[in-house]
Amino acid sequence: MNFELLIQLIINGLIVGLLYGVVAMCFVLVYKSTQVVNFAQGEFLLIGAWVCWAFLIYAELPFIVGFFLTLFFMAGFGVLLQMIVLRPMIGEPIISVIMITIGLSMFFQSLMKWIFGVDPQSYPQVFETQSFEIYGLNVEVAYLMSTGIALLIMVAFFLFFKYSKHGLAMRATAFDQQVAQSLGISVKSVFAMSWGIAATVSATAGIVIGLVNGVSDSLSVMGIKVFPAVILGGLDSIIGAIVGGLIIGVLENVAEFFDSQYFHIGNMYDIAPFYVLLIILWFKPYGLFGTKDIERI
Amino acid sequence: MSQVAVKKETAKPLLSVNNVEVVYDEVIQVLRGVSLDVPEGEIVTLLGPNGAGKSTTLKAISGLLKTEKGEVTRGDITFMGERIDRKNAEDVVRSGMFQVMEGRRIIEDMTSLENLKLGAYTRNDKHINQDIEMVYNYFPRLKERTGLAGYLSGGEQQMLAIGRALMARPKMICLDEPSMGLSPLLVKEVFEIIGKINRDQGITMLLVEQNANYAIKAADYGYIMESGKIVLDGTKEQLLSNEDVKEFYLGGGNEERKSFKNLKSYKRRKRWL
Known part of the structure; x- marks a missing residue:
């Protein structure tokens, strides 16, 4: 058995898993505060990555400028999307809202193909060195950056929801909208804010993945990959989202390792998380950290 | 009706509810022409049996009615000389009117400190920490309870709800059944603190209660409501001797x-x- 490869794959899994965790967190954020199951989550990554790519290639901006411009763009994009498309849906049946988000997902995927074409594109070289070695393990700078950014986002989420006025207001709204209103919190702006944050943070993850793998349609697959992570952790738990993301990230890599070494079934990387999801839901229908009375979809 | 018609004529009241009718779901009429005045700095109580429309009156004032598909179809509500019956709940809070809802309704998965901070959501000044200390002075027990607010006792939750209202630095607080589910001893304590806050801070209060005994004694003036109408009103002495x-x-x-x-x-x- 090739232990070195296994360890390398597990570390890769953790790095990717952290990104899954970040995206899953955005998903949970939107679900918790607005009760919307956002099937267009993956498209936030896709749009973010393409927009940043366009800033770098067409406008020839330095990476850091393009990156922050993209974040501003995505914040506005998320807020507007909520205000225009989802605000009229407040109070409508959950199935209608799900249909809307599935529609949004298809729409934006096609829109990106229409604007940027169907071919994958790669980002310009951002880092001078590609990789270096620690204790014989090959560490890519991009991965290191992705881990750093993911951890930074998680810490920022924690601080935001623990100490900031708007974070507290969002938690209050998630707990009880009427009480939130009685405290002077505008539920409408909380809804818009949570979509804005979800779009911005997901776009960050999209750009980070784009730096490593290039931008392509496969980014929106993250939106589907995140489902096992979210449901594993429980639909309404932010901690659960992070743990779920890490588990899925490691799992797909380990599954791929054993498959390539022994079973040769093929394509385990994509399928294994869903098998495990099935098994876990069998024993824990509400996920590992979920609240028992949440609505099933 | 004669008693209602002869309203106490004082200087312009802080809050004035004029002939308000409220309809829920566009068909169910709950208030049938309610009028009441709350003068500045006073405690006014609104009494009545279950289903009389007391809570609905408060929600009409605080704008929370709109979150329950209710609507003020007639009459008007004026607070500090400004119409508030068409305003959103959050704008009413910003104008200085804070409602402590029935059943305390604290955010149970937050700590009591976070609940207090949320009370100050509409404020932008730098004195919030000072006010947290002020709330702890009124309710020293809250300072000791650092865990989640959901684990507080009923009395402590009520204190937290009142403390959270104070954090908004309101001109007026509407309290919906602060004695609900509390032991007689705690009811006494809560009413004492309500009176104290009214005297110390000059905060005007509209107090909806089922516990008429305490409520009338704590109040300066009282209204009695039945089936969506005010049926009797009077000063503390008048009500106690009626x-x-x-x-x-x-x-x-x-x-x-x-x-x-x-x-x-x-x-x-x-x-x-």
């Missing part, structure tokens, strides 16, 4: 009327209108 109030709300009255033989007369007299 025979009907004594019989129906304070559990007193003369022996003759309380006896079983006179049940028929009791039934007949049960409603004023």
Whole structure:
């Protein structure tokens, strides 16, 4: 058995898993505060990555400028999307809202193909060195950056929801909208804010993945990959989202390792998380950290 | 009706509810022309049986009615000289009116400190920490309870709800049944603190209660509501000496009327209108 490869794959899994965790967190954020199951989550990554790519290639901006411009763009994009498309849906049946988000997902995927074409594109070289070695393990700078950014986002989420006025207001709204209103919190702006944050943070993850793998349609697959992570952790738990993301990230890599070494079934990387999801839901229908009375979809 | 018509004529009241009608779901009429005045700096109580429309009156004032598909269809509500009956709940809070909802409604998965901070959501000044200390002075017990607010006792949750209202630095607080589910000893304590806050801070209060005994004694003026109308109003002394109030709300009255033989007369007299 090739232990070195296994360890390398597990570390890769953790790095990717952290990104899954970040995206899953955005998903949970939107679900918790607005009760919307956002099937267009993956498209936030896709749009973010393409927009940043366009800033770098067409406008020839330095990476850091393009990156922050993209974040501003995505914040506005998320807020507007909520205000225009989802605000009229407040109070409508959950199935209608799900249909809307599935529609949004298809729409934006096609829109990106229409604007940027169907071919994958790669980002310009951002880092001078590609990789270096620690204790014989090959560490890519991009991965290191992705881990750093993911951890930074998680810490920022924690601080935001623990100490900031708007974070507290969002938690209050998630707990009880009427009480939130009685405290002077505008539920409408909380809804818009949570979509804005979800779009911005997901776009960050999209750009980070784009730096490593290039931008392509496969980014929106993250939106589907995140489902096992979210449901594993429980639909309404932010901690659960992070743990779920890490588990899925490691799992797909380990599954791929054993498959390539022994079973040769093929394509385990994509399928294994869903098998495990099935098994876990069998024993824990509400996920590992979920609240028992949440609505099933 | 004559008692209602002769309203206390003082300087312009802080809050004035004029002939308000409220309809839920576009068909169910709950308030049928409620009028009441709350003068600045006073405690006014609104009494009445279950379903009389007391909570609905408060929600009409605080704008929370709109979150329950309710609507003010007639009349107007003026607070500090400004119409508030068409305003959103969050704008009413910003204008200085804070409602402590029935059943305390604290955010249970937050700590009491976070709940207090949320009370100050509409404020942008730098004195929030100072005010947290002020709330702890009124309710020293809250300072010791650092865990989640959901684990607080009923009395502590009520104190937290009142403290959270203070954090908004409101001009006026509407309290919906602060005595609900509390032991007699705690009810006494809560009412004492309400009176103290009113005196110290000059915060005007509108107090909806089922516990008429405490509420009338704590208040300067009182209104009694039944089936969506104000049926009686008067000063503390007037209400305490009124025979009907004594019989129906304070559990007193003369022996003759309380006896079983006179049940028929009791039934007949049960409603004023």
